[in-house]
Amino acid sequence: MWLAVSPGLLAQFTLAGLMMGVLYALMALGITFIYGVMKTINWAMGEFYMIGSFVQYLIVSHLLGPDLWWLALPATAASVFVLGMLVQRLLLRPMFVGGVERRDEYATVITIALLLLLRSLAAVINGPYQHTPGSHLPDVTLGPLSVPGAEVAAAVVGVLVLGLFFLLLHRTWPGLALRAAAQNRIGVQTAGVDLLRLDMVAFGIGVSLAAVAGGLLAPVYLVYPTNGAVATTKGFEIIVIGGLGSIWGALVGGLLLGLAEALGSALIAPAYQNAYGFLLLILLLLIRPIGLFGERARVV
Amino acid sequence: MQVHRLVWAAMALLVVTATACGQNRLQSSSTTQPITVGLITPLSPPGDVASGQLIQRGAELGVEYVNSQLHGVLGGRKLQLAVEDSAGKNDQGVNDYRLLVTEKKAVAVTGFFHSSVNIAVNEVAHQIGVPTISTQGSAADITAKHYPETFRTHVIDPIRVSAWLQWIQERGFKRVAMVAETTDYGVGLVDETQRQARAKGLDIAFDAEMFDHSATDLTPQLLKVKAFDPDLLINIGVGTPMDLIVDQAREVGLYPQVPMLVSYDGPVRPQWWQLHPQDGNGVYFIAYYSPREPLSNAGQWLARRYQERYHEPPVYSSLSAFGDVLVIAEAIQRANSADPRKITAALASGSFSSWTKATVSFPNAPGAYYHTWSPPVLILHYTQPNQDWQHAELIETYSRKT
Numbered sequence: 166m167w168l169a170v171s172p173g174l175l176a177q178f179t180l181a182g183l184m185m186g187v188l189y190a191l192m193a194l195g196i197t198f199i200y201g202v203m204k205t206i207n208w209a210m211g212e213f214y215m216i217g218s219f220v221q222y223l224i225v226s227h228l229l230g231p232d233l234w235w236l237a238l239p240a241t242a243a244s245v246f247v248l249g250m251l252v253q254r255l256l257l258r259p260m261f262v263g264g265v266e267r268r269d270e271y272a273t274v275i276t277i278a279l280l281l282l283l284r285s286l287a288a289v290i291n292g293p294y295q296h297t298p299g300s301h302l303p304d305v306t307l308g309p310l311s312v313p314g315a316e317v318a319a320a321v322v323g324v325l326v327l328g329l330f331f332l333l334l335h336r337t338w339p340g341l342a343l344r345a346a347a348q349n350r351i352g353v354q355t356a357g358v359d360l361l362r363l364d365m366v367a368f369g370i371g372v373s374l375a376a377v378a379g380g381l382l383a384p385v386y387l388v389y390p391t392n393g394a395v396a397t398t399k400g401f402e403i404i405v406i407g408g409l410g411s412i413w414g415a416l417v418g419g420l421l422l423g424l425a426e427a428l429g430s431a432l433i434a435p436a437y438q439n440a441y442g443f444l445l446l447i448l449l450l451l452i453r454p455i456g457l458f459g460e461r462a463r464v465v
Numbered sequence: 466m467q468v469h470r471l472v473w474a475a476m477a478l479l480v481v482t483a484t485a486c487g488q489n490r491l492q493s494s495s496t497t498q499p500i501t502v503g504l505i506t507p508l509s510p511p512g513d514v515a516s517g518q519l520i521q522r523g524a525e526l527g528v529e530y531v532n533s534q535l536h537g538v539l540g541g542r543k544l545q546l547a548v549e550d551s552a553g554k555n556d557q558g559v560n561d562y563r564l565l566v567t568e569k570k571a572v573a574v575t576g577f578f579h580s581s582v583n584i585a586v587n588e589v590a591h592q593i594g595v596p597t598i599s600t601q602g603s604a605a606d607i608t609a610k611h612y613p614e615t616f617r618t619h620v621i622d623p624i625r626v627s628a629w630l631q632w633i634q635e636r637g638f639k640r641v642a643m644v645a646e647t648t649d650y651g652v653g654l655v656d657e658t659q660r661q662a663r664a665k666g667l668d669i670a671f672d673a674e675m676f677d678h679s680a681t682d683l684t685p686q687l688l689k690v691k692a693f694d695p696d697l698l699i700n701i702g703v704g705t706p707m708d709l710i711v712d713q714a715r716e717v718g719l720y721p722q723v724p725m726l727v728s729y730d731g732p733v734r735p736q737w738w739q740l741h742p743q744d745g746n747g748v749y750f751i752a753y754y755s756p757r758e759p760l761s762n763a764g765q766w767l768a769r770r771y772q773e774r775y776h777e778p779p780v781y782s783s784l785s786a787f788g789d790v791l792v793i794a795e796a797i798q799r800a801n802s803a804d805p806r807k808i809t810a811a812l813a814s815g816s817f818s819s820w821t822k823a824t825v826s827f828p829n830a831p832g833a834y835y836h837t838w839s840p841p842v843l844i845l846h847y848t849q850p851n852q853d854w855q856h857a858e859l860i861e862t863y864s865r866k867t
Contacts, residue, residue, distance in 0.1 A: 178685060181685075295708060299742065386681045387709065387712075390514065435674055
């Protein structure tokens with residue numbers, strides 16, 4: 166079975182893995198970014214991916230049409246950004262102002278409850294249906310390989326969104342404040358930054374990254390109430406591989422996971438596609454338990 | 466002394482009268498209160514929620530039909546439905562069953578979709594004795610253990626496989642690829658196909674690529690299939706994976722160049738053409754009902770009522786669940802009792818009306834055929850875009866050969 170694939174097929178697997186890796190990275194980036202700033206994990210991340218895919222579907226199919234899908238994407242990101250800020254304000258902010266002792270446990274319980282609520286609500290509202298916004302993008306030929314247009318577009322826009330995110334983080338004042346909050350929350354507060362508002366913005370940005378991934382993949386992987394479940398699993402795999410809280414870790418981890426799944430499928434068997442990521446994760450935990458770009462805790 | 470005796474006698478009379486009144490009231494309430502039918506079906510993830518909702522719709526309309534058109538059972542007692550969500554999980558399904566039969570006093574339980582849940586529940590049903598009817602579980606073990614309390618009104622793997630192997634022979638396909646999920650359903654169908662092909666000595670090369678039901682990227686499997694160069698692709702995904710295989714097979718250049726057979730009636734769902742506006746055309750699929758088959762009077766009532774309520778025609782999941790409720794109601798009537806053991810005996814010995822004109826019965830047959838009634842297996846074919854599934858080309862009808 167090993168290496169019983171032609172070079173052309175292997176190249177096709179590798180390309181598919183890299184493109185998938187970009188979108189995995191987008192998903193993981195949202196989780197790791199929220200953790201970096203707020204020091205809490207959002208377990209309902211996949212549900213924001215799901216909401217993003219539904220918003221994209223509704224805008225494209227009822228308003229703009231498949232040719233203007235790219236115009237729907239900012240609207241998807243903006244609406245989920247606002248929703249994320251509301252969720253943070255109503256459900257997560259109390260743990261920062263109410264003197265909650267065990268914030269991690271509180272955030273875990275709240276976001277898992279949110280996950281169940283959003284998923285069940287979507288199942289009730291949507292009924293027994295799946296949807297697709299459709300795509301008119303033609304297949305793209307890369308050398309000997311033919312790649313679906315919607316997947317290429319998703320990967321290219323994914324890279325652009327990642328670039329925009331890095332620009333925001335490194336070239337703007339809010340980006341500076343967010344990076345500072347990720348380094349030292351108390352220090353940022355003493356410098357006069359409204360940390361509670363910053364948390365809202367960070368949560369909004371994080372979930373809108375997931376929504377963008379959902380919107381981009383809507384024509385490829387369909388729109389239905391549970392489509393965020395896989396995205397959540399992959400996202401958490403990546404942040405463990407890359408290192409919790411590390412932006413570069415999310416990026417590299419996403420690409421590595423995409424490649425591991427693709428090459429494992431090509432060289433061994435596609436039936437265990439999900440297992441290859443976990444194998445990579447276990448291997449990394451044995452060699453470097455803090456992840457590729459994770460930092461060791463400094464305790465005084 | 467006599468006064469004392471009189472007081473004691475009066476008190477005794479009072480107690481006896483009160484007890485008798487109480488018993489009368491109990492008897493009276495037990496002969497008028499509704500009879501509960503349990504429904505265990507997937508209504509939340511990771512179960513197939515879409516199928517669960519369609520099954521629930523059919524069962525609710527079944528209860529409505531019994532109460533409004535047949536005026537209830539046992540001389541006017543209403544039927545009521547108690548719905549529990551299995552989420553496609555075995556442990557949850559078992560808890561649902563216990564809750565339904567102990568707390569809600571269900572006299573029979575139906576609605577099962579996931580075979581594994583059905584198999585797990587049947588173990589408990591065998592101890593407790595309240596019968597189950599599988600609405601859409603096709604794994605052999607649901608009835609192959611020959612538990613007297615277990616019944617099924619759905620196609621089992623050997624029948625489905627026999628139908629498609631016959632079609633494959635008729636069409637002369639020689640290289641057949643199967644993309645199947647790693648569930649009881651997927652693994653069972655792959656194994657059964659290869660077993661029957663060997664037993665029949667068919668000269669067909671098979672390739673089976675498996676995937677996890679939760680997977681969304683099936684490109685690796687499909688690229689491997691493409692390298693196998695098949696002349697037929699059998700799509701053995703259920704729900705979303707089935708749709709993903711259709712789209713992604715087109716994207717890798719496999720379909721429609723290679724014809725595709727979908728292993729169940731997923732393409733009759735209303736959103737098929739919305740999901741596959743171009744590549745939906747040309748697909749072959751297994752179905753268990755075609756509008757060209759006559760419906761029973763009850764089935765026609767369901768079709769009208771369903772259309773009124775949901776603004777679309779009923780599909781097999783709803784028809785089958787509707788039929789199961791009717792079968793249970795008729796069994797209660799035949800047993801002349803709401804006692805689950807008597808209902809079980811009535812189910813095992815009688816024949817029943819359902820959504821189809823064919824008569825439903827549960828024979829004491831060997832293997833997985835035990836207590837199983839199977840609708841015929843049809844192969845339908847979409848021949849033009851946006852074709853109403855009711856007008857899809859009927860390629861062949863395969864009835865069970867006993």
